[in-house]
Amino acid sequence: MSANNCRAVKVVDIKPLGHSSPGEEIVELKLEYPGWESGWRVGQFVMIRPVSWPLDLIWGRPFSISNADDTTLTILFQVVGRGTKRLMELTKGDSVNIWGPLGSFFSKPKDRPVLMLAGGMGIAPFCGYVDSHEQPENLKLFFAHRPPLGNYPYKALSDKVEVEDIQETKPEDIQTIIARVEALVKEYGDKNGLVVACGPTPFLRTIQRAALKYGVDAELSLENRMACGVGACLGCVCKDSEGHHTQVCTSGPVFKATAIDMEG
């Protein structure tokens, strides 16, 4: 029998990034590395549930692994609901149950240009992507966001790879973002690049449409509400390209753009 993969780890550090508005904070949570025997891959996620949570909150919460090394594992979350509000109350030394790493991961091809498309909190996995890629000179990040850049771990990324961003401050900005995303996807297709993307569903749908239109190799990281995170509850399904329901947690969260139907 292998070791139990559900482990209690301590909070190493927790802090809001930048100057986010109360109630919408973007928080960086550092946990002790759970000692995974087989390591982890960029794009995979974890389920976490603080040991102190009462039965009132019944599910763990899924988060992309933002980054990890031998001692710590970092996730990013934005306070959006009752779970994330309670997560923000964690303090250094608190115990958190964590199970993972879960799901599929992004490709990291050698000698090919890679375009990272991040929308809002979708920036999380690209911290690890950049740090673990052998050729950061081949990477470019395009970041679409609403809160200011200082509320995200953007600076650390801009120090290492080429970056570009658009802040959405008014409804018309969405069209600008869509046009720029489509142009970038086409450009990377023309140079035999790979597109990797993470963000809200409408953002990913725009990328998928462009990728299919121009025949570009693209990988999309989906998110969904999850109860179990391990493929059992069937609460997080999406439609595959044949129209069948498949679990985001185990078939994904990272899917080839050609493998899923996001239009239904």
Add this chain to the structure above:
Amino acid sequence: MDMSVDFAGLKLKNPILTASGTFGSGLEFKRFGDLESLGGIVVKGLSLKPREGNPMPRIAETPCGMLNAIGIQNPGVEDFLTKKLPKLPWKTLPIFVNLYATDAAEFGELAAVLAGEEGVAALEVNVSCPNVKEGGIAFGQDPSQITKVAEAVKKNAGNKPVIIKLSPNVTDIATCARAAEDGGADGISLINTLSGMAVDIERRTPRLANVIGGLSGPAVKPVALRCVYQAVNAVKIPVIGLGGIATAEDAAEFLLVGATAVQIGTANFLRPDTAFKIAEELPKVLARVNAKSLDEFRGSLILPK
């Protein structure tokens, strides 16, 4: 303490089973514990043909519980038998297959498929799903239908014990329990989920695409305990208790009112090793409350005079 249980002729290592729909095929949980340390597992509901289930969203978290309206999404019985069952340690771990069909004849057909499968220990018949348009709860609320389905499954199940899973969404649970017994069931399990609903006042929409779903989790435990208590007193066949069990103490409560075994369901989502922990903790809890044995403790509830 000897934790083994004789359930309708099946020898279980202990009374801790997992509830259908919360533990996948069991294989999903291998990385969180030793499946063989459980009394058995009840796999996600299977139908003759694959089913896509309901549209999204399908789940909503509610205080101390959750609503689900999955709609019996499953790859069909053949897929389970050929792809999943061979990977499960069925020689040493009783595998209970949960069955879903839309009429008695189809239930019988499904039972016939499973009757000859060496790796299947028992059949649990779902006549209580609140999330499907046909069958499901429609059967479970009509005692004569419960009897008919029990008869149809029992007739084709060979030597496999047949367990009827009952709905709490009924006026009189004792009548439904007796209806299953009258149909020849070897046991009953209860409760399935309570019919429920959640809405979003900002969007003015239901939180589930199916509008109505099934409530499970610790919130339903008192209802479940009451149902199990009444069912135990209504029938002679063994009763499996479930509904909101999250700790070994909770499991002991169901044993105290007379359940022969229990199932761990939604608590598998609190952390994926919950069922393993409960199986490990239960003997300690029983020792702490001075139980002489599992049999001595079971059904030993002292009622007020």
